[in-house]
Amino acid sequence: MSDISTCVTEVREAFAKGLTKPSQWRKSQLKALDRLLVENEQAITGALRDDLGKHPSEAYTTEISIVRGEISHTLSHLGRWLSPKPVKPSIAVLPANAYTILEPLGVALIIAPWNYPVQLLLGPLVGAIAAGNSVILKPSELAPRTSTLIATLVPRYLDTRAIRVVEGAVEETTALLEEKFDH
Known part of the structure; x- marks a missing residue:
């Protein structure tokens, strides 16, 4: 599965170059993810109906609206979460100032189960983007229409240098799990 290895390597390189670190990049990706959900609501609810028999109102309530709520919450708090937090310095370094600055981990792997394949x-993904990580997404092969739709939409809306979708079943999941991920 050299394609998977290449994919992970490219996403890791984007992270190493600092692409995902600026708060503006994080905010723009979260807003783009929200647009993905809004502009494709009917397609998403249709895929969930076909895969799981979910009624459109159930699909919206249990999948789309929850993710949109997470995006909204994250966008409203992200600036505060990313700001340096003052901490009391050790007496050995006084009169210095000290701060805790949160840093991204690296590359996150997100594997979705079949029962709530969007949420x-x-x-x-909302949390991974907010934290400044690059991401490999693995949708559930047991929800094939939803998986294909996500794999089609993500590259249209999100930065594929740092966020990629890998479709497949056991073989692809096994290959992904053989790769090194930071989270």
Whole structure:
């Protein structure tokens, strides 16, 4: 599975170059993810109906609206979360000032289960983007229409240098799990 290895390497390189670190990049990706959900609501609810038999109102309530709520909450708090936090310095370094500055981990792997294939794939993506990580998304092969739709939409809306979708089943998941991820 050299394609998977290449994909992970490219996403890791984007992270190493600092692409995902600026708060403006994070905010723009979160807003783009929200647009993905809004502009494709009917397609998403249709895929969930076909895969799981979910009624459109159930699909919206249990999948789309939850992720949109996470995006909204994250966008409203991200600036505060990313600001340096003053801490009391050790007496040995006084009169210095000390701060805790949160840093991204690296590359996150998100594997979605079949029962909530949108919420449990894109919900964790919100946190990964907010934290400044690059991401590999693995949708559930047991929700094939939803998986294909996500794999089609993500590159249209999100920065593929740092966020990629890998479709497949056991073989692809096994290959992904053989790669090194930071989270």
